[in-house]
Amino acid sequence: MSGPDRSAALAQYRRRAAVYDLELALFEPVRRLAVERLALQPGETVLDVGCGTGLSLPLLHAGVGSRGHVVGIEQSSPMLAQARDRVRRARWRHVTLVESPVETAPIGVRADAALFHFTHDVLRRPEAVDNVVRHLAPGARVVATGLQWARGWRRPLNLLVWPAALRSxxxxxxxxxxxxxxxxxxxxxxVEDLMFGAVYLAWGRVAGSRRRTRSGR
Ligand SMILES: C[S@@+](CC[C@H](N)C(=O)[O-])C[C@H]1O[C@@H](n2cnc3c(N)ncnc32)[C@H](O)[C@@H]1O
Structure with a gap:
């Protein structure tokens, strides 16, 4: 199976930008849980990878406080335009938005934490994940969430996962x-299953040279 397609993704989010926030409402409890798992502290720097319209920004900004720094990275202009509006309306300083594919983004900070919230296309590009991980401090926290194929007796749920995935x-x-x-x-x-196994929540810390897996999956 082939990997992510950048021009298809740009077209997909150009079409979807206007209705995106509404469509994501169902998953807001997952977002809150994901940001909670980041265990942000005042003054920290956090990356919002594939930040979209900036729906996570209020929680991330609250987590790092006014002395902290939030860096959102997003390749879709119409999605990022909404994130920019959100930042402007809230008058947040110390929120930087970078318009770029994650794989080549000039991240320019060493972060204490990184959030990948519903960013399957980013997570399936090793060079994008590598660019993020290279900008994390030792011991930094990472949290990833999104759709996954449900397993075992929950497999019939994939009839819902499939169209939802094709849309995003x-x-x-x-x-x-x-x-x-x-x-x-x-x-x-x-790794924890959420929403009857249709959604995953994965979290951990950047572990330097350790490369063994803990998820067992
Ligand atoms: C499902 S949305 C999630 C947006 C946001 N994280 C949220 O929680 O609402 C996926 C986002 O990833 C962005 N994206 C996909 N591939 C990307 C890449 N290689 N670099 C930057 N952004 C990417 C899309 O443009 C889209 O805005």
């Missing part, structure tokens, strides 16, 4: 373990 990603490659490149590059992750 350009490859189904890796949907059984979307976090696998992150785990290889950052270190062992814990």
């Amino acid at each position: 990603v350009t490859t189904l490659e890796g949907l059984e373990r979307p976090w696998s490149h992150l785990e290889r590059l950052a270190g062992p992750l814990d």
Whole structure:
């Protein structure tokens, strides 16, 4: 199966930008849980990888406080335009938005934490994950969430996962373990099933030279 397709992704989010926030409402509890797992501290720097319209920015900004720094990275102009509006309306300083594919983004900080919230196309590009991990401090926390193929007796749920994935990603490659490149590059992750196994939450710390896996999946 082939990997993510950049021009298809740009077209997909150009079409979707206007209705995106509404469509994501169902998954807001997952977002809150994901940001909670980042365990942000005042004054820290956090990366919002594939930040989209900036729906995570309020929680991330609250987590690092006014002395902290949030860096959002996003390749879709119409999605990022909404994130920019959000930042302007809230008058947040110390939120930097970078318009770029994650794989070549000039990240320019060493971060304490990184969030990959519903960013399957990013997670399935090893060079994108590598660029993020290279900009994380030793011991930095990483959290990834998103759709996954449900397993075992929950497999019939994939009749819902499939159309939802087709609407938001350009490859189904890796949907059984979307976090696998992150785990290889950052270190062992814990993985929890949410929403009856249709969504995963993976989290861990950048582990330097350790490369064994903890998820067991
Ligand atoms: C499902 S949206 C998630 C947006 C946001 N993280 C959220 O929680 O609402 C996926 C986002 O990833 C972006 N994206 C996909 N591939 C990317 C890449 N290689 N570099 C930067 N952004 C990418 C898309 O443009 C889209 O905005």
